[in-house]
Amino acid sequence: MTGSFLEQAPINPQVQALYDEDLAESGYVWNVSRLWAYQPETLQGLFDLMSQAFKPSGLAFRQRGILVTAAASALGDSYCSMAWGGKLAGATEPDLAAGVLKGRDGELSEQEKAMAAWARKIVKDPNATTPADVQALRDAELSGEQIFAITAFVALRLAFSTINDALGAQPDPQLVESLPKEVVDAVTYGRPASAK
DSSP: OOSSSSOOOOOOHHHHHHHHHHHHHHSSOOHHHHHHTTOHHHHHHHHHHHHHHHGGGOOOHHHHHHHHHHHHHHHTOHHHHHHHHHHHHHHSOHHHHHHHHTTOOTTSOHHHHHHHHHHHHHHHOGGGOOHHHHHHHHHTTOOHHHHHHHHHHHHHHHHHHHHHHHTTOOOOHHHHHHSOHHHHHHOOSSOOOOOO
16 A cells, blocks of 8 residues: 555665654654655655755744645645644644634734735735735735745645645545644545555
């Protein structure tokens, strides 16, 4: 069982290292790792690029989680919604994470509301953004450097999610079992969890 549309990738030292990292951190190999076993170097490069893009924003993990959760839910990506909804819930509260997953941002700061709205716009229709949308980010006290950083970060996350979704990556049952009920209940879209 690979948890995606592709068969198991051949094991080589890079793939084994990817799997070993999952086992050490989570106690199981993630379905997304099984999928990316076809190109573990590309996965590492993409993660490095995402970190490089986000770093100039100077924002905290909470804001990173809000961006990913808002973008993943707007895309309808159940896997990243659950994974990052769980991370956001751990960094804040399950109700806040569930709210972002549902597009309800009442518990966020004004800056975080602007960032969540921007992430959703990037996913839904980047050609429909306007100077007024960027001004809303400026009004929320984000600099041009920060606006570029979060835009690049969300776009790279979108590329990652698009590959996962197109190739059928399913949320891991162990992931789903580890999440707060509020997060699981908020993700009513995308692919269901794979079987154990």
